[in-house]
Amino acid sequence: MEVQLIKIEKRNDVSRSIYFLTPVLAIFLTLFGGGIIFYILGFNPIEALKFFFITPISDLYGLSELLVKATPLCLIAIGLSFCFKSNNWNIGAEGQLIFGGIVGGGVALLFYNHDGFYVLPIIILSGAIGGMLFAMIPAILKTYFNTNEILVSLMLVYVAKLLLDFLVVGPWSNPEGFNFPETRQFSESARMPILFEGLRIHAGIFITLITVFLSWLILFKTYLGFQIKVSGLSLKTAKYAGYKGKTMIIIVFMISGACAGLAGVGEITGPIGQLHRNISPDYGFTAIIVAFLGRLNPVGIIFASLIVALTYLGAETAQIFLQVPKYTGQVFQGMILFFLLGSDYLLFFKIKFLGLKKNEL
Amino acid sequence: MYKLFLRSLISVLFVLGFSLNANAEFKVGFVYVGPTGDHGWTYQHDEGRKAVEAAGIKTTYVESVPEGADAERVIRQLAQSGHDLIFTTSFGYMDPTNKVAKDFPNVKFEHATGYKREHSNVATYSARFYEGRTLLGHMAGKMTKTNTIGYIASFPIPEVIRGINAMTLAAQKVNPDIKTKIVWVFTWYDPGKESEAAQALIDQGADIIMQHTDSTAPVQVAEKAGVWSFGQASDMQRFAPKSILTSIIDDWAPYYVERSIAARDGTWKQQDTWHGLKEGMVAMAPYNSAMGDDLIKEVEQLQKDLASGKAHSFTGPIYDQKGNILVAEGAVADDGMLAGMNVYVKGVEGDIPQ
Numbered sequence: 001m002e003v004q005l006i007k008i009e010k011r012n013d014v015s016r017s018i019y020f021l022t023p024v025l026a027i028f029l030t031l032f033g034g035g036i037i038f039y040i041l042g043f044n045p046i047e048a049l050k051f052f053f054i055t056p057i058s059d060l061y062g063l064s065e066l067l068v069k070a071t072p073l074c075l076i077a078i079g080l081s082f083c084f085k086s087n088n089w090n091i092g093a094e095g096q097l098i099f100g101g102i103v104g105g106g107v108a109l110l111f112y113n114h115d116g117f118y119v120l121p122i123i124i125l126s127g128a129i130g131g132m133l134f135a136m137i138p139a140i141l142k143t144y145f146n147t148n149e150i151l152v153s154l155m156l157v158y159v160a161k162l163l164l165d166f167l168v169v170g171p172w173s174n175p176e177g178f179n180f181p182e183t184r185q186f187s188e189s190a191r192m193p194i195l196f197e198g199l200r201i202h203a204g205i206f207i208t209l210i211t212v213f214l215s216w217l218i219l220f221k222t223y224l225g226f227q228i229k230v231s232g233l234s235l236k237t238a239k240y241a242g243y244k245g246k247t248m249i250i251i252v253f254m255i256s257g258a259c260a261g262l263a264g265v266g267e268i269t270g271p272i273g274q275l276h277r278n279i280s281p282d283y284g285f286t287a288i289i290v291a292f293l294g295r296l297n298p299v300g301i302i303f304a305s306l307i308v309a310l311t312y313l314g315a316e317t318a319q320i321f322l323q324v325p326k327y328t329g330q331v332f333q334g335m336i337l338f339f340l341l342g343s344d345y346l347l348f349f350k351i352k353f354l355g356l357k358k359n360e361l
Numbered sequence: 362m363y364k365l366f367l368r369s370l371i372s373v374l375f376v377l378g379f380s381l382n383a384n385a386e387f388k389v390g391f392v393y394v395g396p397t398g399d400h401g402w403t404y405q406h407d408e409g410r411k412a413v414e415a416a417g418i419k420t421t422y423v424e425s426v427p428e429g430a431d432a433e434r435v436i437r438q439l440a441q442s443g444h445d446l447i448f449t450t451s452f453g454y455m456d457p458t459n460k461v462a463k464d465f466p467n468v469k470f471e472h473a474t475g476y477k478r479e480h481s482n483v484a485t486y487s488a489r490f491y492e493g494r495t496l497l498g499h500m501a502g503k504m505t506k507t508n509t510i511g512y513i514a515s516f517p518i519p520e521v522i523r524g525i526n527a528m529t530l531a532a533q534k535v536n537p538d539i540k541t542k543i544v545w546v547f548t549w550y551d552p553g554k555e556s557e558a559a560q561a562l563i564d565q566g567a568d569i570i571m572q573h574t575d576s577t578a579p580v581q582v583a584e585k586a587g588v589w590s591f592g593q594a595s596d597m598q599r600f601a602p603k604s605i606l607t608s609i610i611d612d613w614a615p616y617y618v619e620r621s622i623a624a625r626d627g628t629w630k631q632q633d634t635w636h637g638l639k640e641g642m643v644a645m646a647p648y649n650s651a652m653g654d655d656l657i658k659e660v661e662q663l664q665k666d667l668a669s670g671k672a673h674s675f676t677g678p679i680y681d682q683k684g685n686i687l688v689a690e691g692a693v694a695d696d697g698m699l700a701g702m703n704v705y706v707k708g709v710e711g712d713i714p715q
Contacts, residue, residue, distance in 0.1 A: 065434050179518045317438065
């Protein structure tokens, strides 16, 4: 019997423009794949894709909602890009978001019925610090006790969730709320200012934009950013260059946690306005897709967060107008990541056919 | 200046949206917290929606809408896309529903299990599930050998406490020695947690398992362990054919049809509905013949009496855990007391989590 032999070889000449174009290719492949799925489900693919990707953002309200949804995703993904670039696998952004929300929400409740311009900044800051401290747990355990940060950060998500459950069911529940698992509505002074009346887009978007700018500055213009990139490319080189690995690990986790904490506090002081058990529909996990789709690049992440946010909105409109199952949104997110990773593989490796050979078995 | 411009732009868009839909047909929208295939809470609401559809009214639904920031957008989108009546079927949609209702005075909103009606176009509705619990208590008191009833509870809100109390009072009436053991799982739907709770209760000697959560896990655990159980929200008989004595069924269909027709014909009014066995919003699945004909007859009679008002789930004397009187002899608890119930009656073990 004869078999075809295949060899997989690493490519050395990957062009930069193609590297940044593959996400676009992945999105087109997803649209194509999505059209096929819609067709199989019995919908007109063009019409379904239109309801999925165009209708949700065809008016001001829709655009505002897109930004409301993209804001936390973008913030978290920016933070995660620091970890991922330096080979630190922080999977627990969801927990850091929730913990930031808990700390920020606690401060908001402390300032209940308290007016003053300083209330909101204190809440936002405490949320960021909360997320930061929570992210330092896996970082310190990794640097000093050699634990696996993937496991620790992931398991801490459940700790944060259970702590939030405990607080909103018990000590922090609304005294006038018949024991329902939620806190009071925060006072006006603790809410993010709404930018346009009638829309939900709030001042949190400025925090996100500032964060994007700062992270670009850190990654591309500072020594720390250079260290992060070198450690990501080769840990041995980083060690040889004498970089303090431990400090850097802790710093990237702190940045990542602070961003997730900001996202959490932005949700509770923005569209939600109180603490309850569902302050995040798994933003912390979805942001992992956003970070990679955006090539761990601050500007790329902005676009990626808008696209992923659109898959959520699109799933809702497609169900309202066509009764397409809502889970197609998740299928689309999965497809984007699948096509991106698939094209990456072909980008970095080439497949060589070595011809037919006799199989000796 | 630019604010004024934006405001007018937005209102023009809204008006445009309305006028585009003005001549569209009458539509009813539903917002669900879970998937339509959960075999419990959402499944039953979707059965109600299908009944509306069968009555010739067009319906739309959005499933698995998280109770966080997303709910407001979904409700608003339904209102904006020409739905005239919108049912929001979970407690967590209370504030978003009222917020959207303010901006769409011509759309009617119905929120399940909540208590806020901040605008004249918001109605609330719920069912007197506790009447079903009274029947469960009667059966449990008669069927238990260990005199221990296991109860899987979700959140310590009045609705759940009411169910625990109604069940315990009815069980005590037929069997003064019974004890009610409770495990709080702090979730409405988590098959893993619910089955652990069921197992823990069985290990503590409970031979009856009851749940105020929505998955079919507890009845399946009960079936395996060979103890009795009761289904919740929909008829769960096929998941535990030997173990299930009956299920409390939430039948929203007649209410949904009635309210949809009223909204279409312009007779819809704001109200707070609390229907029970009498109106059929609470119904019982067929009784398991393993209970014996005598007991089934007793329960059927009690069901009739509760429906007709001859019997009431909370008839005095009722004492709290410390022995203080809650409802005097011969009196029945009024709806205000039931709506805010936050103490256990005598015979329930443990404290309400605070």
